[in-house]
Amino acid sequence: MSEEQMTITIDALITQVSGLQREDLEHWIANQWVRPEDAGSGGDYVFHAIDVARVRLIQELHHDLQINEDALPVVLSLLDQLYDQRRRLRALNDAIAAVAPEDVRRDLARHLAEHEK
The missing domain is CATH 1.20.5 (Single alpha-helices involved in coiled-coils or other helix-helix interfaces)
Known part of the structure; x- marks a missing residue:
């Protein structure tokens, strides 16, 4: 499976992105700044490589650059x-x-x- 096709869960994403808090990520999803795939009835979000890159960008802009x-x-x-x-x-x-x-x-x-x- 190519890197572009790989998916991860919200828990794995929080572990991968240094300093990322679940509350922040859920807020970004609610604001549609990040648009992961919804796994359906009671399931977790599914994040593709593009979503992970977007989360890293928002993390950098908001937390590192203080936007x-x-x-x-x-x-x-x-x-x-x-x-x-x-x-x-x-x-x-x-x-x-x-x-x-x-x-x-x-x-x-x-x-x-x-x-x-």
């Missing part, structure tokens, strides 16, 4: 937008590399280099 709870949703939203744009740019780059002729790719690279100056 207050009122600002946290704004910061998370901005980071989500940034990550989404990075994914889109990567997909665009891959599409250009796959379908554009060499001369077009070269012209694009030259044009971008000129605008970085």
Whole structure:
């Protein structure tokens, strides 16, 4: 099973993330800052690798960088937008590399280099 497919329980996550408190994590879930899979009737949450990364990010922002709870949703939203744009740019780059002729790719690279100056 790949790392992306691995799942863990809330107890395992609390053990893995230094300083993470169950109350904080449950609060983040209630605020939908973290969206684990619900295991169903009376079951525990199931956290995927992306959820674990999100928990680590929130832990760092809130506890290490002291971003207050009122600002946290704004910061998370901005980071989500940034990550989404990075994914889109990567997909665009891959599409250009796959379908554009060499001369077009070269012209694009030259044009971008000129605008970085």
